Amino acid sequence: MSDTTQSGPVLAADGTPLKRSLSRALRRQKIRALMLIAPLLLFVLVTFILPIGDMLFRSVENQIVSETLPRTVVALKSWDATSGETPDEAVYAALAIDLKMAAEAKLHTRVGSRLNYEKPGISSLFRKAGRQVKKWDVENDGPYKARFLDLHKGWGDPDVWSTIQTYSPKFTNGYFLNSADMKKGADGPEWRPEDEQIYWLLLKRTMFMSMAITLSCIALAYPVAWILANLPARTSNMLMILVLLPFWTSLLVRTSAWKVMLQQQGVINDTLVWLGLVGDDARLAMINNQFGTIVTMTHILLPFMILPMYSVMKTIQPTYLRAAKSLGATNWTAFWRVYFPQSVPGIGAGSILVFILSIGYYITPELVGGTKGVFISNRIAYHISTSLNWGLAAALGAILLALVLILYWAYDKIVGIDNVKLG
Amino acid sequence: MKLTKLSALVASTALCAPMAMAQDMADELTIVSWGGSYSASQKNAYHDPYTAMTGVKIINDESSAEAVAKLRAMNEAGNVTWDVVDVVASDAMRLCDEGLAEEIDHDADLAPAPDGTPASEDFGDLLVSECFVPQIVYSTTFGYRTDLVGDTPPTSVCAIFDLDAYPGKRSLQKRPIDNMEWALYCDGVAKDEIYDVLSTPEGVKRGLDKLGTIKDNVVWWSAGAETPQLLADGEVVMGSTYNGRLFSAIAEQNQPIAMLWDMQSFDLDGWIIPTGLSPERKARAMDYLRFATDTQRLADQAKYISYGPARASSAPLVGKHAELGIDMAPHMPTDPANATNVHIYDYEWWADNRDDLNAKFQAWLAK
Numbered sequence: 001m002s003d004t005t006q007s008g009p010v011l012a013a014d015g016t017p018l019k020r021s022l023s024r025a026l027r028r029q030k031i032r033a034l035m036l037i038a039p040l041l042l043f044v045l046v047t048f049i050l051p052i053g054d055m056l057f058r059s060v061e062n063q064i065v066s067e068t069l070p071r072t073v074v075a076l077k078s079w080d081a082t083s084g085e086t087p088d089e090a091v092y093a094a095l096a097i098d099l100k101m102a103a104e105a106k107l108h109t110r111v112g113s114r115l116n117y118e119k120p121g122i123s124s125l126f127r128k129a130g131r132q133v134k135k136w137d138v139e140n141d142g143p144y145k146a147r148f149l150d151l152h153k154g155w156g157d158p159d160v161w162s163t164i165q166t167y168s169p170k171f172t173n174g175y176f177l178n179s180a181d182m183k184k185g186a187d188g189p190e191w192r193p194e195d196e197q198i199y200w201l202l203l204k205r206t207m208f209m210s211m212a213i214t215l216s217c218i219a220l221a222y223p224v225a226w227i228l229a230n231l232p233a234r235t236s237n238m239l240m241i242l243v244l245l246p247f248w249t250s251l252l253v254r255t256s257a258w259k260v261m262l263q264q265q266g267v268i269n270d271t272l273v274w275l276g277l278v279g280d281d282a283r284l285a286m287i288n289n290q291f292g293t294i295v296t297m298t299h300i301l302l303p304f305m306i307l308p309m310y311s312v313m314k315t316i317q318p319t320y321l322r323a324a325k326s327l328g329a330t331n332w333t334a335f336w337r338v339y340f341p342q343s344v345p346g347i348g349a350g351s352i353l354v355f356i357l358s359i360g361y362y363i364t365p366e367l368v369g370g371t372k373g374v375f376i377s378n379r380i381a382y383h384i385s386t387s388l389n390w391g392l393a394a395a396l397g398a399i400l401l402a403l404v405l406i407l408y409w410a411y412d413k414i415v416g417i418d419n420v421k422l423g
Numbered sequence: 424m425k426l427t428k429l430s431a432l433v434a435s436t437a438l439c440a441p442m443a444m445a446q447d448m449a450d451e452l453t454i455v456s457w458g459g460s461y462s463a464s465q466k467n468a469y470h471d472p473y474t475a476m477t478g479v480k481i482i483n484d485e486s487s488a489e490a491v492a493k494l495r496a497m498n499e500a501g502n503v504t505w506d507v508v509d510v511v512a513s514d515a516m517r518l519c520d521e522g523l524a525e526e527i528d529h530d531a532d533l534a535p536a537p538d539g540t541p542a543s544e545d546f547g548d549l550l551v552s553e554c555f556v557p558q559i560v561y562s563t564t565f566g567y568r569t570d571l572v573g574d575t576p577p578t579s580v581c582a583i584f585d586l587d588a589y590p591g592k593r594s595l596q597k598r599p600i601d602n603m604e605w606a607l608y609c610d611g612v613a614k615d616e617i618y619d620v621l622s623t624p625e626g627v628k629r630g631l632d633k634l635g636t637i638k639d640n641v642v643w644w645s646a647g648a649e650t651p652q653l654l655a656d657g658e659v660v661m662g663s664t665y666n667g668r669l670f671s672a673i674a675e676q677n678q679p680i681a682m683l684w685d686m687q688s689f690d691l692d693g694w695i696i697p698t699g700l701s702p703e704r705k706a707r708a709m710d711y712l713r714f715a716t717d718t719q720r721l722a723d724q725a726k727y728i729s730y731g732p733a734r735a736s737s738a739p740l741v742g743k744h745a746e747l748g749i750d751m752a753p754h755m756p757t758d759p760a761n762a763t764n765v766h767i768y769d770y771e772w773w774a775d776n777r778d779d780l781n782a783k784f785q786a787w788l789a790k
Contacts, residue, residue, distance in 0.1 A: 371638075388521065
């Protein structure tokens with residue numbers, strides 16, 4: 001008997017192989033765990049992941065042209081954009097039918113706005129033409145080329161037609177090219193003229209400023225968190241309120257307060273002039289530039305750095321430091337070799353928080369940044385709320401998201417993401 | 424199509440007999456505006472009398488600054504919660520183009536002037552879009568510190584480019600609109616040729632070069648309250664902002680500031696009705712619109728804020744400020760004494776070129 005049990009599979013009490021029985025029990029456990037988090041998972045999926053996915057999808061989506069002007073898009077396929085000539089009558093006839101239908105459904109101005117992002121002037125071309133074409137009898141009113149040219153000379157501009165042709169596919173990389181200061185040319189992507197290049201510069205600036213803000217937050221928050229963690233509870237709670245107080249104050253109030261402090265007729269400059277350190281005609285420019293943005297944002301984001309640092313430092317046993325010193329370490333060595341490594345998870349958590357928050361900020365830079373302290377998020381906000389060019393905003397957002405993920409990955413490689421603690 | 428026709432029918436019958444058909448209209452209105460003293464003036468002049476007359480509850484939402492984006496998002500979600508929205512004319516054009524605002528038949532949907540002049544004539548050229556009902560004329564213009572300009576206060580807009588006569592900082596809005604026109608005008612371009620020049624790359628460069636002569640001395644603002652504050656603090660010698668903001672700083676807060684009306688840039692603010700409302704809500708919104716844009720109501724608003732009524736027939740009815748008791752007419756941008764040299768901006772041109780020029784302008788600013 002003992003021979004057979006050793007050669008065959010190990011059986012559970014009910015006779016099924018133990019392996020299967022175990023995996024079934026584990027599976028049941030997993031399902032139960034999944035059921036427990038299902039509501040949260042569903043919530044995150046519906047309210048967070050799907051909307052973000054939908055928004056990011058707009059960065060490549062371009063169906064409006066082919067849906068609104070289906071016949072024109074087909075007729076334009078055979079036209080050679082590099083010829084420098086306008087398309088033939090067939091294309092104009094197709095446009096007349098498309099535009100009449102679009103105008104009746106009030107869609108012509110939408111496609112006009114879409115194409116206007118690529119070539120200024122198309123918006124009014126479509127708006128005006130739609131108004132007229134609505135009255136045409138598209139069966140017998142030809143020839144259309146002459147009629148369109150009569151409406152506006154813009155219809156005879158080959159650039160207008162090549163824009164329609166370039167943006168007729170259902171999906172486009174145009175928005176992404178745009179956010180890299182490039183555009184779709186006749187033969188592949190090309191750089192935009194220098195006076196229109198802005199996104200690359202802003203992206204670099206955003207990264208640099210966010211790093212600077214994160215570093216200055218670390219420098220200021222570390223000693224504060226250390227004091228908070230090492231004072232007796234009564235005093236540290238008092239001081240904690242001081243840290244949290246600005247946290248509860250309106251963002252705009254704090255930003256305006258910095259304006260009052262830093263401007264040329266402001267508190268700091270007035271004090272410096274009164275002390276005689278600075279001449280009245282040589283007041284320091286401390287706001288409406290990068291300096292102002294870094295100072296203000298550091299102040300606003302400081303609590304996000306102090307809190308994770310504090311909660312990590314709170315868990316570091318003071319006995320370790322005493323042990324190090326009793327073994328002959330100097331104060332510095334004890335701090336650097338024993339205390340600091342244990343506080344790194346707090347720095348990591350704080351840095352990730354502050355960095356990610358700061359690359360997305362736009363109200364504060366808009367108010368105190370002047371011309372050199374503006375972030376790329378200001379442009380995203382412009383495209384979302386003013387120009388309604390959501391495709392470009394989505395492309396810029398996607399690039400920013402990708403950058404954050406790359407940095408997160410790099411952080412994981414260098415420091416290790418297990419090494420991040422919020423407390 | 425059927426639904427829109429039906430709602431149009433409901434709306435038109437409702438307008439013929441507002442009282443009799445009241446049961447077919449929603450009894451609540453969500454009105455979106457800019458907030459602050461502007462919303463307060465609308466509450467006093469339009470909302471309160473309308474509520475008193477009809478019993479309709481009016482909810483104020485202060486989201487006009489993000490109205491375009493929010494309306495688009497609501498429309499895509501299929502759940503429009505706003506009934507009447509206050510936007511500037513260029514935003515109204517954009518909303519109309521995007522199919523987010525209802526087209527309005529100005530003569531049929533709006534009240535005629537007391538003497539019977541149809542609304543389209545009473546508003547005249549100010550009807551810049553099929554979807555837009557103008558309410559006020561405001562202007563973006565300059566204020567200067569009376570104590571910082573010496574004995575020769577500026578009389579021309581070109582003073583902003585004259586660093587020798589008026590040293591110190593100036594504040595300008597962080598956008599190309601108005602600034603480019605002022606720059607070209609002061610660079611010697613005739614007023615009626617500004618947009619022709621600006622349509623060429625050389626013209627854009629010329630405008631930016633002119634602005635470049637004062638770039639280091641400019642504080643760029645993005646919120647209307649910034650210039651009055653900068654002037655009050657003495658941070659800038661002169662700066663552009665909305666004329667109503669300067670009026671409050673001068674008349675209500677007695678700051679040492681004076682107006683420079685030369686080449687003030689007229690702009691319009693008014694109402695649109697979002698698309699996608701149910702027939703009852705649309706009927707209510709149209710009923711409110713008819714009431715709030717009649718001659719008397721527009722004139723009443725000027726009692727509370729220094730913006731000119733958009734109807735020609737309202738101008739003679741403009742009276743005194745409700746609290747300060749001063750005559751409002753001389754503080755209106757449309758007053759003949761203030762409007763000797765005005766800049767009227769071309770909505771169609773900016774609708775085409777705004778994004779392109781904004782990109783160039785921002786690139787220029789960032790360098």
